[in-house]
Amino acid sequence: MTLPQRRAVIDLGTNTFHLLIAxxxxxxxxxxxxxxxxxxxxxxxxxxxxxxxxxxxxxxxLCRFRARIDECEVAEVKAIGTAALRTASNGKMxxxxxxxxxxxxxxxxxxxxxxxxxxxxxxxxxxSAMERVLIMDIGGGSTEFIIADQSEVxxxxxxxxxxxxxxxxxxxxxxxxxxxxxTLEQHLDTSLLPLKAALAEFSTRHLVGAAGTFDVLAEWLxxxxxxxxxxxxxxxxxxxxxxxxxxxxxxxxxRRALPGVPQERADMIVVAMILLRFVFRLANVERVxxxxxAMKEGILVARTQDAG
Numbered sequence: 001m002t003l004p005q006r007r008a009v010i011d012l013g014t015n016t017f018h019l020l021i022a023x024x025x026x027x028x029x030x031x032x033x034x035x036x037x038x039x040x041x042x043x044x045x046x047x048x049x050x051x052x053x054x055x056x057x058x059x060x061x062l063c064r065f066r067a068r069i070d071e072c073e074v075a076e077v078k079a080i081g082t083a084a085l086r087t088a089s090n091g092k093m094x095x096x097x098x099x100x101x102x103x104x105x106x107x108x109x110x111x112x113x114x115x116x117x118x119x120x121x122x123x124x125x126x127x128s129a130m131e132r133v134l135i136m137d138i139g140g141g142s143t144e145f146i147i148a149d150q151s152e153v154x155x156x157x158x159x160x161x162x163x164x165x166x167x168x169x170x171x172x173x174x175x176x177x178x179x180x181x182x183t184l185e186q187h188l189d190t191s192l193l194p195l196k197a198a199l200a201e202f203s204t205r206h207l208v209g210a211a212g213t214f215d216v217l218a219e220w221l222x223x224x225x226x227x228x229x230x231x232x233x234x235x236x237x238x239x240x241x242x243x244x245x246x247x248x249x250x251x252x253x254x255r256r257a258l259p260g261v262p263q264e265r266a267d268m269i270v271v272a273m274i275l276l277r278f279v280f281r282l283a284n285v286e287r288v289x290x291x292x293x294a295m296k297e298g299i300l301v302a303r304t305q306d307a308g
Contacts, residue, residue, distance in 0.1 A: 014140025083141020111158025
């Protein structure tokens with residue numbers, strides 16, 4: 001029997017930095033030791049360059065993570081940079097600063113690699129007998145889609161349709177205007193043509209959402225009749241249209257006042273809801289499962305050679 005190894009994963013998302021420390025044996029998470037998320041919002045001053053304030057927030061978060069990693073005596077640390085650090089003009093400067101200040105080596109990965117790790121994590125979290133599903137992970141800089149079942153990945157792709165990108169590009173009014181909604185939906189209609197083609201070939205009406213915005217949906221739409229599961233939740237979509245109408249036409253102040261909507265997500269949840277409704281319609285979604293696991297859990301159980 002393989003002895004559990006203590007590993008740490010840092011997921012440097014465009015909006016949120018995550019730290020997960022756990023004991024892992026083979027491809028199984030044996031025991032979670034520590035989990036933390038910090039809303040850094042690297043793209044709050046624009047997606048092309050990380051502004052001074054978010055840059056400082058990011059380095060501060062990594063220094064905090066380093067202290068926790070040292071306290072937990074973790075031997076193996078993987079820090080993964082995604083869309084924001086891939087595209088920002090000063091992304092490499094941030095990586096150098098993270099090494100100097102926090103002793104953390106950040107590795108940039110492609111959107112396709114991101115999707116691969118998300119698949120690993122999500123398939124760990126959902127019941128193994130499930131049919132083919134459409135996995136969706138909404139990030140700040142990109143959104144990943146994967147069509148898979150427990151035995152095979154049929155299609156996967158990363159799109160530059162994260163909530164920071166969509167919010168900066170289409171959401172200017174407060175509340176969002178009808179014309180802005182229409183323009184965003186037209187953009188999604190064009191951008192997601194490859195997803196439409198993939199769904200025509202590998203049909204599924206079961207969507208699995210990986211944390212983030214889906215955690216908010218779970219607060220409002222969790223199905224109380226569904227059998228309990230330790231790492232996933234079933235949603236009841238009956239009230240999704242009503243929830244959409246509470247979120248999208250609301251002002252920022254009104255959204256911040258809604259229970260179950262984290263203050264840190266209230267600014268960008270409008271474009272996330274528009275994206276979700278578009279995908280639900282595109283895929284004719286009938287069932288939604290929310291996975292507690294996403295990319296960081298996939299990285300945690302990935303073999304060393306797969307983590308590059």
